[in-house]
Amino acid sequence: QLQLVESGGGLVQPGGSVRLSCVVSRFPLKYYAVAWFRQAPGKERDWISCISSSGGSPQYADSVKGRFTISRDNAKNTVFLQMSSLKPEDTAVYYCAAPGEYRPCSYNASEFVFWGQGTQVTVSS
Numbered sequence: 001q002l003q004l005v006e007s008g009g010g011l012v013q014p015g016g017s018v019r020l021s022c023v024v025s026r027f028p029l030k031y032y033a034v035a036w037f038r039q040a041p042g043k044e045r046d047w048i049s050c051i052s053s054s055g056g057s058p059q060y061a062d063s064v065k066g067r068f069t070i071s072r073d074n075a076k077n078t079v080f081l082q083m084s085s086l087k088p089e090d091t092a093v094y095y096c097a098a099p100g101e102y103r104p105c106s107y108n109a110s111e112f113v114f115w116g117q118g119t120q121v122t123v124s125s
Contacts, residue, residue, distance in 0.1 A: 002027050002114040004096050009119035012086050016123070020081040022096030022116060030074040033105045035112060036081050038092035045095070050105035051079060059105055086123045093118040
């Protein structure tokens with residue numbers, strides 16, 4: 001099975017930036033779209049961004065558009081989420097996820113088969 005491992009979370013001040021990484025192993029990343037989700041305490045898991053296997057036309061939730069950038073480096077089997085202009089409401093556990101091989105991006109969490117364990121991002125002064 002595809003394995004995903006997130007890293008890069010931590011405590012960040014409002015207005016600050018952080019870059020999350022999602023390292024994929026056991027199968028080549030180039031065959032998979034990858035999305036980022038987040039879940040704040042007491043709330044549902046929300047889709048925030050997705051990048052196709054080709055890297056074209058990344059998609060963003062309105063809540064993060066213009067502040068977050070998703071990218072991928074297939075040679076390093078890694079997907080990144082650059083987060084800027086962070087707000088306290090961005091505080092959450094961030095997860096990367098992948099659907100089945102060759103499947104497109106989706107907004108629906110149920111279509112994602114493989115998940116990482118999550119990394120905590122806390123935005124606070």
